[in-house]
Amino acid sequence: MSLLKVELLNKTFSSGGIWGGSRKLTHAVNNVSFSVARGETLAIVGESGSGKSTTARIVMRLLDADSGSITLLGEDMIQLKGAALRGKRKHMQMVFQDPFASLNPRMRIVDSVGEGLRVHAADLNRQQRRQRVAEILQQCGMDDSIMDRYPHQFSGGQRQRIGIARALVVSPDLLVLDEPVSALDVSVQAQILNLLKGLQSKHDLAYLFISHDLSVVRHVADRVAVMFAGYIVEQGNVEDVYAHPRHPYTRALLDARPVVHPAERRRNKDESAATLEAVDTDIAPAIEDTDTDESDTGCPYRYRCAQAQASCADYQVQLDQRQPAAADNNHAVACLFPLAATKK
Amino acid sequence: MLKIEHLSLAIATSDGAKAAVSDVSLTLEPGHVLGLVGESGCGKTLTAQSILRLGEHQGIVRSGGRVVLDEQDIFDMDEKALRKVRGGRVAMIFQEPMTALNPVFSIGAQLIEVIRLHLNMTRKQAEMRAAALLADVGLQDGERLLKQFPDGLSGGMRQRVLIAMAMAAEPDYIVADEPTTALDVSVQARIIDLLRKLQRERQLGMLLVTHDFGLIAELADEVAVMYAGQIVERGSVYDVFQKPAHPYTRALMNCRPEMAKKGEPLPAISGQVPAPGDWPDGCRFAARCPLADSDCTQSVAEDAWQADVHMARCVHVDLAAGEAGG
Ligand SMILES: Nc1ncnc2c1ncn2[C@@H]1O[C@H](COP(=O)(O)OP(=O)(O)OP(=O)(O)O)[C@@H](O)[C@H]1O
Ligand SMILES: Nc1ncnc2c1ncn2[C@@H]1O[C@H](COP(=O)(O)OP(=O)(O)OP(=O)(O)O)[C@@H](O)[C@H]1O
Ligand SMILES: [Mg+2]
Ligand SMILES: [Mg+2]
Numbered sequence: 001m002s003l004l005k006v007e008l009l010n011k012t013f014s015s016g017g018i019w020g021g022s023r024k025l026t027h028a029v030n031n032v033s034f035s036v037a038r039g040e041t042l043a044i045v046g047e048s049g050s051g052k053s054t055t056a057r058i059v060m061r062l063l064d065a066d067s068g069s070i071t072l073l074g075e076d077m078i079q080l081k082g083a084a085l086r087g088k089r090k091h092m093q094m095v096f097q098d099p100f101a102s103l104n105p106r107m108r109i110v111d112s113v114g115e116g117l118r119v120h121a122a123d124l125n126r127q128q129r130r131q132r133v134a135e136i137l138q139q140c141g142m143d144d145s146i147m148d149r150y151p152h153q154f155s156g157g158q159r160q161r162i163g164i165a166r167a168l169v170v171s172p173d174l175l176v177l178d179e180p181v182s183a184l185d186v187s188v189q190a191q192i193l194n195l196l197k198g199l200q201s202k203h204d205l206a207y208l209f210i211s212h213d214l215s216v217v218r219h220v221a222d223r224v225a226v227m228f229a230g231y232i233v234e235q236g237n238v239e240d241v242y243a244h245p246r247h248p249y250t251r252a253l254l255d256a257r258p259v260v261h262p263a264e265r266r267r268n269k270d271e272s273a274a275t276l277e278a279v280d281t282d283i284a285p286a287i288e289d290t291d292t293d294e295s296d297t298g299c300p301y302r303y304r305c306a307q308a309q310a311s312c313a314d315y316q317v318q319l320d321q322r323q324p325a326a327a328d329n330n331h332a333v334a335c336l337f338p339l340a341a342t343k344k
Numbered sequence: 345m346l347k348i349e350h351l352s353l354a355i356a357t358s359d360g361a362k363a364a365v366s367d368v369s370l371t372l373e374p375g376h377v378l379g380l381v382g383e384s385g386c387g388k389t390l391t392a393q394s395i396l397r398l399g400e401h402q403g404i405v406r407s408g409g410r411v412v413l414d415e416q417d418i419f420d421m422d423e424k425a426l427r428k429v430r431g432g433r434v435a436m437i438f439q440e441p442m443t444a445l446n447p448v449f450s451i452g453a454q455l456i457e458v459i460r461l462h463l464n465m466t467r468k469q470a471e472m473r474a475a476a477l478l479a480d481v482g483l484q485d486g487e488r489l490l491k492q493f494p495d496g497l498s499g500g501m502r503q504r505v506l507i508a509m510a511m512a513a514e515p516d517y518i519v520a521d522e523p524t525t526a527l528d529v530s531v532q533a534r535i536i537d538l539l540r541k542l543q544r545e546r547q548l549g550m551l552l553v554t555h556d557f558g559l560i561a562e563l564a565d566e567v568a569v570m571y572a573g574q575i576v577e578r579g580s581v582y583d584v585f586q587k588p589a590h591p592y593t594r595a596l597m598n599c600r601p602e603m604a605k606k607g608e609p610l611p612a613i614s615g616q617v618p619a620p621g622d623w624p625d626g627c628r629f630a631a632r633c634p635l636a637d638s639d640c641t642q643s644v645a646e647d648a649w650q651a652d653v654h655m656a657r658c659v660h661v662d663l664a665a666g667e668a669g670g
Pocket of ligand 4: 388389390521
């Protein structure tokens with residue numbers, strides 16, 4: 001049984017037009033379904049605005065979905081309210097890109113990190129709380145001498161360690177990590193990724209790992225879901241998806257990675273990235289429409305897709321497991337004309 | 345040519361000046377891209393900003409050396425001459441496209457201001473040039489965009505606007521400090537393409553500051569690796585990637601997740617970059633270096649090792665070179 005099961009989540013934001021024009025609807029999350037097993041890492045990748053953080057916030061119940069269900073440890077999270085919800089929160093915790101943005105600058109580290117214990121381990125006294133915080137900081141590679149310091153004056157890597165400690169202190173089963181290493185340089189990133197890996201095996205943690213860095217995702221994740229414009233357009237084992245991307249968007253995303261050695265410069269000539277060039281646009285991909293219009297249907301990627309055909313405008317985006325070769329039966333793609341399974 | 349010669353910088357603090365950059369020499373040539381790479385806090389931005397004396401208002405002082413543009417020391421220039429160089433012959437693209445644009449002025453107003461500061465143009469001419477610049481950086485519908493405010497633009501569009509602004513006065517040199525760091529992969533790839541295209545077409549001399557080896561691999565001709573305020577390795581991008589000579593360069597390259605076997609821990613470098621003022625004698629990397637021994641506590645001559653133009657500041661480069669290439 002999966003630890004977390006998310007089914008058909010939908011979320012639409014409405015806002016005034018940028019220049020006070022007509023109201024605009026942003027379909028930030030569309031029919032998103034996935035599950036995460038104990039001890040497993042599922043990564044969500046996708047470009048800016050594709051709905052990754054919105055999905056995470058819904059899972060964390062920091063934001064209400066319009067529809068859909070979230071099941072954690074067999075219990076329906078959407079129905080939970082008040083104290084019952086707060087109790088359940090102990091099982092899943094969130095780590096942000098900059099955890100200090102949410103920390104009180106006037107609270108000492110020991111109180112910030114131990115905050116969750118006041119709710120989820122109310123029977124602990126002050127001394128026991130302190131003990132537990134020291135223990136968890138140590139696991140996160142921080143000396144307990146920092147406990148009485150205040151949040152400022154910590155480096156990026158230290159901040160993230162403290163953020164992870166704060167999430168772990170209540171012994172959750174699932175961590176939702178939203179771009180946890182995106183602000184860090186490559187060496188600190190390596191330290192934090194190693195730390196996360198170690199903590200995962202030690203505590204059998206499940207991770208929902210959000211990132212737009214495909215190399216990081218390849219290293220940390222077991223499975224990956226690729227999001228575009230609020231839809232999951234491809235999902236599967238990391239190795240399968242990277243070796244045999246079936247959705248044209250996944251292919252483009254993989255092709256956009258910078259090279260690892262100058263000898264591999266594909267775009268050595270003056271030409272641009274072939275796949276991305278098809279339709280060159282930086283427009284935010286979330287589907288937006290005014291509430292007077294009919295909502296846009298069809299494949300959201302068709303405007304950028306080199307393979308798009310007329311029928312893509314009528315396609316009901318849906319992950320299909322039967323499309324790929326039988327060998328990788330966890331690998332699903334939402335595309336009318338998926339790339340050949342063998343194509344590298 | 346634009347040359348940084350034996351430049352040292354210090355940070356003025358309440359308890360005296362702290363050395364932050366020591367004896368850095370770099371040369372920017374037209375048509376060439378020089379990458380400056382290193383961990384966070386090693387002094388890349390301070391070095392890059394010193395080219396235009398941008399740190400002065402934040403208490404950064406030059407403690408030695410020069411920055412020479414056409415035989416003239418930038419540090420000898422008066423305010424007026426300096427303003428002409430800034431955004432004129434030498435343009436800068438900053439790390440944060442969000443904060444580098446002023447939210448209360450339209451894109452057009454900001455672009456036109458830069459154009460008119462440096463080029464002798466009427467308002468009308470400047471407006472036309474602004475629209476043309478936006479087209480050059482791949483932003484269609486320039487007319488409409490000029491009236492927009494930064495808030496309404498995506499991160500990628502803002503970075504394009506900043507690049508357009510940098511190109512406004514047809515600079516010869518461009519200093520790009522983490523130009524793609526805040527952007528997601530797909531936008532990043534397009535900005536890389538754009539920078540490459542502009543740099544080649546206009547034969548710009550570019551200083552590319554980043555901690556991302558991928559960006560260096562994509563764009564740079566030469567690389568300088570910086571650690572704790574010093575250049576520790578310098579060479580052509582091929583040489584440095586092929587045969588990294590300094591243990592620091594190797595360590596940094598190896599902790600990229602691309603290099604790792606799945607399931608195995610990344611070979612992270614333990615510890616962190618010493619802050620300005622905390623630099624040890626001898627090799628500044630020694631405390632974190634797997635090859636360090638008693639030799640390393642002595643002062644290390646600059647460029648202790650060189651092969652052609654590939655140089656490294658390490659007494660154990662032979663060991664390092666032997667281990668490399670894997
Ligand atoms: N509170 C909100 N009100 C209106 N629109 C919103 C809100 N939050 C998110 N959106 C919109 O929903 C879409 C998805 O945003 P989200 O933050 O989930 O993307 P993301 O994939 O996390 O992007 P990034 O990589 O930039 O963090 C975007 O178009 C965004 O502008
Ligand atoms: N105005 C300032 N006042 C005090 N210290 C400063 C100032 N500017 C930079 N520093 C310090 O000088 C050192 C070098 O900073 P710099 O910004 O050049 O690093 P960097 O290599 O660009 O790092 P990053 O990759 O994080 O941008 C750091 O320790 C930084 O904290
Ligand atoms: Mg996000
Ligand atoms: Mg910097």
